Amino acid sequence: MIGRTKTKPLAPGATIGIVGGGQLGRMLAMAAARLGYRTVILEPQADCPAAQVANRQIVAAYDDPDALAQLAQLSDVVTYEFENVPVAAANSLAGPVPVYPPPKALEVSQDRLVEKRSLKTAGIATANFLHVNNDADLAVALAGFGGTGVLKTCRMGYDGKGQRVFRNFSGDPTGIYAAMGGVPLIFEQLIAFEREISIIAARGWDGTIRCYDPAENVHRAGILHTSTVPARIPAATAEATRAAAFAIVEALDYIGVIGIEFFVLADGSLLVNEIAPRVHNSGHWTEAACAVSQFEQHIRAIAGLPLGDTTRHSDCVMENLIGDEVARAPALLAEPNLVLHLYGKAEARPGRKMGHFTRIRPVGS
Structure with a gap:
């Protein structure tokens, strides 16, 4: 376990430090607040999306030594919302305060070559x-x-x-x-795949692992467009995603939520495309279709709380709002069985994720 070892769950009122102030940090801060925790954000952009809902923001670079020392002093545990946090910064935090997911996961995910080699070592098939x-x-x-x-x-x-x-x-x-x-x-290698899917998994302090149902993903211009659950895959393929997730989080001695993307081949077999040591865009659907979202699950995991039930109460389609698509928000709000989440970003630029929505329907309908 990385950093100072915790022996009991964080009590309500404890502070969670979050490195990164984008929409994922925002949703983590909201989930932390629901569980009674305070949050402090380290982010160089003032009035970032996460800071709008957090208790405090440290406006500084991610590798600023004084800012990192301040974050460690204020926090009972530290996490991060994106995988390009400097590893040296994460390691410097991991001395005085627990850091989850462990910095080792950052090292692996930040370099595609290291990631592919690590997956191969763990017995996971890739391109x-x-x-x-x-x-x-x-x-x-x-x-x-x-x-x-x-x-x-x-x-x-x-x-x-x-x-x-x-x-x-x-x-x-x-x-x-x-x-x-x-x-x-x-x-x-360019893979001739039938579809792209992903799975969101979480591992707690005690080694408990929970996985959400795999989502089927569609990308446009390299950006996730939709995630649909259930994915159109056989039960054996779904089980294989869970087995891969178990192997990966165990190999990394992981704590927290992780996103794992796969290619599904014509015979139903899988290749892992990449891993993301954080909450993941393709897991946003859990906010609307599960009692415990991926964001709450991550907070539970890093705080030492019991992991939540990942059972899906609804089928759903999550869709990102990119750039000017955020103007659809008023019309979307008129729809029944739709959950909308906007990120508080002031400027809608091309290719920028401004929000997402999830349409839910009864399971099997």
């Missing part, structure tokens, strides 16, 4: 891949994969950023490495 450090490496990778695959930056890519797709490429790759930023890259 085939090769490390690319120059144009010569890329030429070898393209030849090995028949000119078809996805070239990705090893670090800092999300929502489709830092990626380039190749299909039957037979030209000269000279200059492509530099065009991708001259940084470490990974070339992944």
Whole structure:
């Protein structure tokens, strides 16, 4: 267990530190408040979405030593809302205060190459891949994969950023490495999958693991568009997602909620695409279709409380509101059986997640 070991659950009134002030931090702060906890946000942007609902904000960079020391002093436990928190910052916090999920999970998830190798070590199947450090490496990778695959930056890519797709490429790759930023890259096999799914899992202090039902995801321009539950997969495939989640959280000695994305192949088998050591966009549906959302589940896990029931009381479709789509909010509010959540962002920019909504219906209808 990372950081100062806790022996009993956090009492109401304790303070949870959250690194990152976006919409995930906002929803974590709201869930913490429902359970009687206070929250303090570390985020360089003043009046960020999370700070609007938290008790306090430290306006500073994520790696500011004084700010980290202040966060540790104010907090009984610290968590984070995104996976690009500097690992050194998480490690510095983990001395004086427990940090969940453990910084090791950050290290694994921040580098796609490290992530893929770690998954392989844990016995989890992924797409085939090769490390690319120059144009010569890329030429070898393209030849090995028949000119078809996805070239990705090893670090800092999300929502489709830092990626380039190749299909039957037979030209000269000279200059492509530099065009991708001259940084470490990974070339992944392009998978002919039937659908993309994800599972949200949680592991508590005592090793208890809970999984929500898998969601079927549709992306547009690299950004999640919808998550539908139940996913159109056989029961054996759903069970395989849970088995993979168990293996991953055990391998990482994980505490908290994790999102795991999969490709479903034609025969029903699975390949893990990536992991996210945090609450996840594809789990937002739990807010409307379960008694205990992924956000409350995460707070329960890091506070040492019993994990909640993950049973789904409704079938549902969650849809993101991107950019100007937030203008749909008044019309959406007129619909029955719809739960809307806006993130408090002042400016609706293209590609920016402004909110989400979930339409629910009786199970099996």
